Amino acid sequence: MAFTSICSADAVGEGSMGLFQAGKKSVLLVWPAGGELKAYRGRCPHADMPLTESSFDGRKVTCLHHNWGFECDTGKCVTHAVRNALHPYPLRIDGEEIQVDLGPVREPRAKS
Numbered sequence: 443m444a445f446t447s448i449c450s451a452d453a454v455g456e457g458s459m460g461l462f463q464a465g466k467k468s469v470l471l472v473w474p475a476g477g478e479l480k481a482y483r484g485r486c487p488h489a490d491m492p493l494t495e496s497s498f499d500g501r502k503v504t505c506l507h508h509n510w511g512f513e514c515d516t517g518k519c520v521t522h523a524v525r526n527a528l529h530p531y532p533l534r535i536d537g538e539e540i541q542v543d544l545g546p547v548r549e550p551r552a553k554s
């Protein structure tokens with residue numbers, strides 16, 4: 443586990459979402475009304491398009507490329523009968539920062 447700071451703890455409020463960059467990876471933070479803050483990969487699982495073109499109604503994230511909708515508590519697609527889901531990242535609040543585990547850190551290749 444390698445948690446990375448994404449933004450300040452007050453960058454996303456309840457009932458809103460934000461897209462953030464962590465190195466080469468984008469991270470979607472969504473906080474459903476009455477729910478918990480969640481972190482997902484910032485790309486749509488349908489056609490791997492960036493979720494910069496998306497909307498959020500407080501419960502569902504809709505990718506505007508082809509209008510697939512994802513329930514933000516689970517990341518599951520709710521508009522199409524498919525197993526596709528947003529890819530979740532572990533999330534924690536550390537002091538004044540939101541941190542996300544983006545997966546294993548790759549060691550740089552050794553020069554030969």
Ligand code: FES
Nearest residue numbers: 486488505508510
């Ligand atoms: S790329 Fe998101 S719905 Fe098609």
